[in-house]
Amino acid sequence: MATVYAVANQKGGVAKSTTALTVAAALTERGLAVLTVDADPQACLTFGLGYDPDGLQPTLHDVLAGDTPLAQSIRQHPETDLAPSSIDLAGGEVALLQRTGREFLLKGELAGVAVSYDAIVIDCPPSLGVLTVSALTAADHVVIPIQCETLSHRGVGQLLETIADVRKLTNPDLGIAGFVATMYDGRTRHGRAVLADVQQRYGLELLAPPVRKSVRFAEAPHEGVSILRYDDRVPGAAAYRILAARLAGLVIDPAWWEAAGTTNA
Numbered sequence: 001m002a003t004v005y006a007v008a009n010q011k012g013g014v015a016k017s018t019t020a021l022t023v024a025a026a027l028t029e030r031g032l033a034v035l036t037v038d039a040d041p042q043a044c045l046t047f048g049l050g051y052d053p054d055g056l057q058p059t060l061h062d063v064l065a066g067d068t069p070l071a072q073s074i075r076q077h078p079e080t081d082l083a084p085s086s087i088d089l090a091g092g093e094v095a096l097l098q099r100t101g102r103e104f105l106l107k108g109e110l111a112g113v114a115v116s117y118d119a120i121v122i123d124c125p126p127s128l129g130v131l132t133v134s135a136l137t138a139a140d141h142v143v144i145p146i147q148c149e150t151l152s153h154r155g156v157g158q159l160l161e162t163i164a165d166v167r168k169l170t171n172p173d174l175g176i177a178g179f180v181a182t183m184y185d186g187r188t189r190h191g192r193a194v195l196a197d198v199q200q201r202y203g204l205e206l207l208a209p210p211v212r213k214s215v216r217f218a219e220a221p222h223e224g225v226s227i228l229r230y231d232d233r234v235p236g237a238a239a240y241r242i243l244a245a246r247l248a249g250l251v252i253d254p255a256w257w258e259a260a261g262t263t264n265a
């Protein structure tokens with residue numbers, strides 16, 4: 001049965017979709033069978049795997065707002081299977097609000113395919129609405145991407161409160177795997193100070209070396225592949241491979257972590 005990870009942070013543009021896609025690709029590299037679920041109406045993950053979200057059907061919208069089984073929506077990509085999204089899901093979110101047990105619909109759908117996968121990675125939208133709550137309800141663990149810049153982590157407390165509510169109401173077993181520092185510029189004292197502050201303030205575990213900034217990350221989606229295929233010489237690629245190894249339960253050799261660029265990143 002698959003372990004389910006929700007990549008969540010209601011702050012926009014902190015590299016949730018990049019993290020979901022890249023860690024999925026890195027888990028596939030390790031030989032795991034991986035499904036990514038695009039739970040964001042913006043469909044960036046779907047686009048990043050080379051699909052045009054405007055022309056796709058069925059998508060998660062048809063699964064959650066209609067009666068298409070999730071299995072029927074799944075596409076095969078060399079780096080990960082994908083349950084795609086489309087802008088229709090924005091309307092679907094409203095339709096979902098009318099449905100009884102709405103928070104559990106995604107969990108139920110994933111249960112139907114979980115035997116076919118080792119890991120399922122859900123990319124959440126930048127809000128704490130019904131789609132994110134559905135993902136948190138379906139997940140075993142949350143992975144929180146945080147951009148280590150001033151004010152960027154101000155919403156993390158609110159996310160942790162939502163996670164506490166989900167534990168109380170819909171998913172008592174939800175765990176927090178930890179956080180990933182994204183778009184990191186460790187050359188500045190500022191970046192390092194914010195990283196330390198996030199660790200201390202929220203008591204979250206840093207899961208991998210900070211993922212350094214590189215324009216290559218913004219280029220990869222246009223080729224429909226992850227950074228691991230597009231250009232895995234960028235240090236962030238190594239950081240995501242460590243994240244995947246960590247989620248797969250491996251003990252990380254400190255030398256590997258070091259080589260991936262923690263020091264003076």
Ligand SMILES: Nc1ncnc2c1ncn2[C@@H]1O[C@H](COP(=O)(O)OP(=O)(O)OP(=O)(O)O)[C@@H](O)[C@H]1O
Pocket residue numbers: 011012013014015016017018019040042044124125126182183184211212213214215217218219236
């Ligand atoms: N390490 C990085 N270095 C430079 N750019 C990055 C890095 N990681 C992600 N990006 C870029 O930052 C932008 C935002 O990333 P992404 O779409 O993954 O964030 P998100 O949190 O999913 O956004 P949203 O909240 O809109 O869903 C994208 O253009 C992406 O290519």
Ligand SMILES: [Mg+2]
Pocket residue numbers: 016017018040044045123124125
């Ligand atoms: Mg996104």
